[in-house]
Amino acid sequence: MxxxxxxxxxxxxxxxxxxxxxxxxxxxxxxxxxxxxxxxxxxxxxxxxxxxxxxxxxxxxxxxxxxxxxxxxxxxxxxxxxxxxxxxxxxxxxxxxxxxxxxxxxxxxxxxxxxxxxxxxxxxxxxxxxxxxxxxxxxxxxxxxxxxxxxxxxxxxxxxxSPNIPSIPGLNAEPITKKIPWIHSSEYKTRDQLRGHKVLVVGCGETGMDVAHDSVHAAKKTWLAVRTGFLSFPKVLNHFRIFGTTFDGNLPIDGLITNLFETTYVHPWVAASHLRCAGCNQWAGELPPERQGRAYVFLNKFVNRPFENMSWLHRLLFSYSDPPLPDVEDPTCHLVPFPERFEDGRAVFPPPPKHRAKETAWKDICDPDLVVLATGYxxxxxxxxxxxxxxxxxxxxxxxxxxxxxxxxxxxxxxxxxxxxxxxxxxxxxxxxxxxxxxxxxxxxxxxHLLHGPNARxxxxxxxxxxxxxxARDMGSAPGLLELWREYGTFVTLVYCFGAAFPSFYRLVGPYKSAKAEGVVREELWDTIRRRGLAGNIAMGVIPMMFYAVVNTIALAVDVAWTLASPLFGRPRHSVFTMKAMPKIQVTAPVMDGVLNVAPGQDVAIVPPKDVNKGVANGFSNGVIRSVSAIESDAAALPKAIPKQT
Known part of the structure; x- marks a missing residue:
């Protein structure tokens, strides 16, 4: 049909x-x-x-x-x-x-x-x-x-x-002394809209980066307005050198995060610390110190070129070879702060934040004849x-x-x-x-959850x-290593350990288990690991796994020791692994046909949601810390009418 x-x-x-x-x-x-x-x-x-x-x-x-x-x-x-x-x-x-x-x-x-x-x-x-x-x-x-x-x-x-359009005096809000054409990025379709213009792109998200990149190729001059900073990465690792080894395999950056000890078998303390989200910064448009790392930002498209000369040691450890500059009149995307207002056709900027004090383009005249608001939705x-x-x-x-x-x-x-x-x-x-x-x-x-300020959009x-x-853990779809090895063998288990959180991994076991998943893992997902090469898998797989294995083991040892020693200090024996039973909830849902609309297994009482029942003992299953009662009831909890995937 x-x-x-x-x-x-x-x-x-x-x-x-x-x-x-x-x-x-x-x-x-x-x-x-x-x-x-x-x-x-x-x-x-x-x-x-x-x-x-x-x-x-x-x-x-x-x-x-x-x-x-x-x-x-x-x-x-x-x-x-x-x-x-x-x-x-x-x-x-x-x-x-x-x-x-x-x-x-x-x-x-x-x-x-x-x-x-x-x-x-x-x-x-x-x-x-x-x-x-x-x-x-x-x-x-x-x-x-x-x-x-x-x-x-x-x-x-x-x-x-729905486009998010900020109110900027002099541009789209009074007082307007000189009218400047502007569009929201949702209206942007081709480079021809930018050709021959002096363009100010406001916003440094994914679309803002694309528009700025197109503008450098088509416009007379390009400015990019940024509030606090951003973190840009190439979407593929190509022309990338680490420890003297060059990666030229066009490796997608989002497939380089490994599962073992970064996503699975992670101690709650380590997960809560956001340790694995600690990250790098950049010289142009850099982030403030309190927002560095993957826990704080959305990685963005790579548009930066070298802003400062690196030391010989830095070049030895890490470097990125940029492609040739475009053959245009002004190949630079001039970084400026977010405009406060426009006066007589010119943008008026506040001084940049302290961590970006080395940027000077905001002091120069910015007189765009087209403003693109890449300010999201x-x-x-x-x-x-x-x-x-x-x-x-x-x-x-x-x-x-x-x-x-x-x-x-x-x-x-x-x-x-x-x-x-x-x-x-x-x-x-x-x-x-x-x-x-x-x-x-x-x-x-x-x-x-990513970390953000109270005023973040x-x-x-x-x-x-x-x-x-x-x-996956909530549904019983998170594979355990022993479970994988018994059913699929060593190869699939290793691909799961070295692979990223690809959705097909969560179809190997659990209520949505699919006969197709094993083939996807053995061919396509293995290909993402093979393309890294030996050096890439050591640098981006083995070394991170070893590091996080040590960190998680230390956290587990401290947790167990504290749990065993707690009674000596007059405190109840309580591990972070002890999960709370289903909380009692305050009944706010309407009663329909005499049935309260609450989750199965929940106690109903007119009490604050923070009140919980007594905790229960826990154990390991499928690489996840779960309650004994949940483990014992797995078979009963599985869907009864789910057909096999075709």
Whole structure:
């Protein structure tokens, strides 16, 4: 069935699952709703998308030359992979084609309705407690409204829809003494928009870097306005030298983080310390000391050239060979602070922060004739009833709120290094187990959040590897080394240890175990490790593993010693490994048909959420610290109706 034919099918009056949004998160949610949830023929899952086609940001916010920032190995879904011959970083149109192929392969198209915008969602109770009013626009432009009732709702409207436009006096706010043309980066499509202009790019995110790069090639002069600083990295390690060895394998940077002792078998103290997120800085546009490391920032695209001459020792230990400069009049991207205002067509800047005092471009005249606001996006939920939690209020892994497990939010967390689509797939797996009562609401500590200031615009950043492994542990999908070795042998176990948090690893075991996963690991994921070479695997695999093995072992030894010695100091014996039982929760959800909407296994009492039951003993299982009761009930907790992956 084609998308056009699917749009001719009227929306149903009832559905088991209503998915709102047709980007990658929505598509993978629909797939898991169809294949891994319970529904009848008269209430099959349906996805609604307000645009003419699926693809979301990758389709409607694309611009000339845009490619995936994350690699294909990390970005595509666990059971529908790119061929080895495909480029590591496909273009955005190529990725949209991939999403269309994914929809066809898993039979999603008959369940998708485009040009269908949800204008309100409210809770009404009953067997289908959620009511959505949908504005449907026909190809001819006719508009009508349709009401649909749903048992569960999955919201996947995304992070990048409504432009975030700051108010800058003299540019888009009074007083304006001289009008300067400006656009938001969502309106940027080709280099021709920049050609011949003097361009000020405001914002240093991924799109800001792309626009600045294009501007250097097409414009007369380019400025890049930065608030505090940024950390840029090449998306591939090429022309990179370490200890005298040159890496020329075009290795995607996001596949170089190893699993063993960095993502799995990590002591809670080490996880809480963010030790593995400690990182480097850069000379141009550098970060302040308190924001250095992967725990604090989103890695950005590499646009820097050498700003200072390195010492011979630095060059021996580490160096990066830049490609030739573009043959243009001014190949420099002049870094300036975020503008305070514009006066008579000129930007007025505050002095840069102390850590960037060596930058001097802000003292020169900045008189752009085009300003590009690469200032990101904001999320609007005017259509969402007040009785629903918003993404920043979710208390269950950023996916749901404990007061109502029939509503899921996928794709509203942003990884520092990684990709949203595979995170959305893990979130979909987690949500459908959770909402069907096949797993309990997890209560273990969350150590995956990126650190940010109270005034930071983006408050939803996470460490990709930490978040993926946390969800995998919650679901019982995190492979244990002994378990892997017994079922798959030494080779697959080693690939898992040296590989990054690729989603296919979490299909080797657990409730979503797939027969395809082993082949993906043996071929595609092994290829990412093979391409590092011997020196690369020693520098980026063996050495980090050994370091973190020592750190985690020391933490474990101290923890055990403290636990055993605690009674000597009159303190209760308590290890950080002792997990708390399911907390009692305050009943805030409405009672529908006489059934309280709370997670299975939870005690219900009118008490503060911080009150918890007595802790229970714990043990190791699958490389994860879990409660004995949870281990004993694994078999009972697994989904009963999940079909084998085809």
């Amino acid at each position: 084609t998308a056009e034919q699917a749009d001719q099918i009227p929306l149903p009056e009832h559905t088991s699952t209503l998915v709102i949004g047709g980007g990658p998160a929505g598509l993978v949610a629909l797939k898991y709703a169809l294949l891994h949830s319970e529904w009848n023929e008269d209430d099959e899952p349906v996805l609604v998308e307000m645009e003419d086609e699926i693809g979301g940001t990758f389709r409607y916010r694309a611009y000339e030359g845009a490619e995936l920032v994350s690699s294909k190995q990390l970005t595509c879904f666990s059971d529908f992979r790119y061929p080895l011959t495909a480029p590591d970083h496909p273009s955005l149109p190529e990725f949209v084609s991939y999403l269309n192929a994914y929809s066809q392969h898993f039979g999603l198209v008959p369940h998708i309705r485009t040009r269908s915008q949800v204008i309100s969602l409210s809770r009404v109770g009953g067997e289908y407690p959620h009511e959505a009013v949908i504005r449907v626009t026909s190809p001819s432009g006719d508009v009508k409204e349709h009401t649909i009732r749903a048992q569960r709702v999955v919201i996947t409207t995304g992070l990048h829809v 904001r999320q609007d939920f005017d259509w969402l009833g007040k009785e629903y939690a918003r993404p920043d209020e979710l208390d269950v892994r950023g996916v749901a709120h404990s007061s109502d497990l029939s509503v899921g939010y996928l794709g509203f967390l942003r990884p520092g290094v990684g990709a949203i689509p595979p995170m959305a797939e893990m979130q979909a797996q987690f949500f459908f187990l959770l909402t069907q009562g096949k797993i309990q609401v997890p209560t273990s500590e969350e150590h995956y 983006i408050q939803y950043g996470v460490d990709y590897s930490g978040y993926m492994s946390t969800l």
